Amino acid sequence: MRFVDIPGQQGVKGMLQGGFASGKMAHALLLTGPEGCGKLPLAMAYASLLLCHQPVENDACGVCPACLKVGKLIHPDLHFVFPVINQGGDSEKNSTDHWIQDFRRAFLEQPHMEFENWRLAMNADHRQANISRAECYNILSKLGLSAFEGRYKVVILWLAEFLGDAGNLLLKILEEPPDQTVFILVSAEPEQILMTIRSRVRSIRIGPMDSESIRLALLGMDVQEQRAAMAALACGGNFHRALCMMSEEPFENSVRWTGLMRLAYSGHQSEIIQWVNQNSELGREPLKSLLDYGLHILRECYLYREIQRDPRSLREDEKEFVHKFSPFVSAIALSAMQTALEKAAYRLERNGHIRLVLHNLYFDLQEALVSERRRMAKASAPQARRSTKEAILQFPMP
Numbered sequence: 001m002r003f004v005d006i007p008g009q010q011g012v013k014g015m016l017q018g019g020f021a022s023g024k025m026a027h028a029l030l031l032t033g034p035e036g037c038g039k040l041p042l043a044m045a046y047a048s049l050l051l052c053h054q055p056v057e058n059d060a061c062g063v064c065p066a067c068l069k070v071g072k073l074i075h076p077d078l079h080f081v082f083p084v085i086n087q088g089g090d091s092e093k094n095s096t097d098h099w100i101q102d103f104r105r106a107f108l109e110q111p112h113m114e115f116e117n118w119r120l121a122m123n124a125d126h127r128q129a130n131i132s133r134a135e136c137y138n139i140l141s142k143l144g145l146s147a148f149e150g151r152y153k154v155v156i157l158w159l160a161e162f163l164g165d166a167g168n169l170l171l172k173i174l175e176e177p178p179d180q181t182v183f184i185l186v187s188a189e190p191e192q193i194l195m196t197i198r199s200r201v202r203s204i205r206i207g208p209m210d211s212e213s214i215r216l217a218l219l220g221m222d223v224q225e226q227r228a229a230m231a232a233l234a235c236g237g238n239f240h241r242a243l244c245m246m247s248e249e250p251f252e253n254s255v256r257w258t259g260l261m262r263l264a265y266s267g268h269q270s271e272i273i274q275w276v277n278q279n280s281e282l283g284r285e286p287l288k289s290l291l292d293y294g295l296h297i298l299r300e301c302y303l304y305r306e307i308q309r310d311p312r313s314l315r316e317d318e319k320e321f322v323h324k325f326s327p328f329v330s331a332i333a334l335s336a337m338q339t340a341l342e343k344a345a346y347r348l349e350r351n352g353h354i355r356l357v358l359h360n361l362y363f364d365l366q367e368a369l370v371s372e373r374r375r376m377a378k379a380s381a382p383q384a385r386r387s388t389k390e391a392i393l394q395f396p397m398p
C-alpha cells in the first residue's frame with residue numbers, strides 16, 4: 001500500500017510525507033476519522049514508506065523486497081495489534097498472533113475495512129472483542145528486539161479504542177519509544193481512548209474522503225461512469241462503502257428501495273413482513289448501502305420537486321421513480337425520512353437487531369408519508385390527491 005494508491009486525503013498525506021522528508025516525524029501518531037476515510041490504508045502507506053529501501057518522492061517504491069513484504073503484511077519489522085474476540089481460557093487463542101492470518105486475508109481483500117468487517121471475518125457473532133493486557137506485553141517484548149532489517153520498527157495499533165485499561169501498559173513506550181520505533185494508532189472513536197494515551201501521541205484528524213476523489217478512483221477501477229458518480233455521491237465520503245456498492249447488483253438497491261417505499265405508502269402488513277424477512281438476510285453493510293441509496297434518491301426527489309433538477313446520474317428506472325415520488329418529498333417529509341434512515345444506520349452500526357431495525361425504519365417512513373399526505377390533503381384539491389396516489393401505485397414491485 002502506497003500513498004498514491006489511496007484516493008484523496010492530500011492534506012494528511014502531505015503531513016505524513018513532510019514529516020518523513022524532514023526527519024522530524026512524531027514517533028507516536030494517532031490517525032482518527034470516520035468510517036471509510038482511509039485511515040488504516042494511510043497508516044499502512046506510512047509504514048511502507050518508513051520500511052521501503054528506496055522511497056520515491058516520499059512514497060514507498062512498491063517494488064523493493066521490503067515493499068513486497070509489507071504488501072503481504074509479512075515484514076518482520078511491521079507489527080500489528082488489533083482487537084480479537086475473547087475465546088476464553090487459552091490466552092494463545094486470544095492474541096493478535098493467533099489471528100494474524102485472518103487479519104492479513106481480511107485486509108488484503110478490503111484495505112478500507114472497519115471493525116464490523118473484521119468482526120464478520122472473525123465470526124465473532126455477539127462475542128466481545130478487545131485488546132488484552134497479554135497483547136500489550138506481547139508487543140512490548142517484540143519491540144525489545146532489534147529491527148530485523150536494521151531500519152524502523154513500526155507498530156500499527158488498529159482500533160486503539162479497544163485497548164481499555166490495558167493501554168496503560170503502553171504509556172511509557174509511547175512516551176519514549178526505543179530508537180527507530182514508530183507507533184501508528186488508528187481509531188474510529190478517539191474519544192474512547194484513554195486520555196493518558198491520547199496525550200502522548202500526535203493526533204491527526206482525517207475527514208471523510210471527498211466525493212470527486214472517490215469518483216475518480218472508481219473510474220480508475222473501470223467502473224462505469226454513471227455508477228461511479230452515483231456511488232461517490234451516495235457513500236457519504238466512505239470509500240469502503242462505495243466499494244461495497246460496486247460489488248452489489250446494480251439494480252438491487254433500487255428494487256429494494258422502491259419496494260420499501262411502495263409498502264410504506266400502501267401499508268400492507270403481510271408484505272412488509274415479507275420485505276423485512278427477505279432483506280434482513282443481507283447483512284449490515286449491504287443494508288447500510290441501501291440506506292445511503294435511499295437517502296440519495298430522496299434528495300434527488302426533493303431537488304426535482306423544488307427546482308425541477310433532473311437527476312442526471314441516475315438510470316432511467318430510477319429517474320422514473322424520482323419523477324413519480326417527488327410530490328411526496330417536501331422539505332418536512334425529507335427531513336423526517338432522513339432522520340428515519342440515519343436512525344436505522346446508527347442502529348445497524350451499533351449491532352441493533354436487524355429485523356427490528358428494518359421494522360422500525362418502515363414504521364418511521366410510513367409515518368412520514370402519512371403526515372405528508374395529510375398536509376397535501378389540506379393544501380390541495382381532491383383531484384390532485386387522487387392522481388398522486390394513482391402514480392405511486394404504479395411503482396414496479398420488487
Ligand SMILES: [Zn+2]
Binds near residue numbers: 052054061062
Ligand atoms: Zn520499496
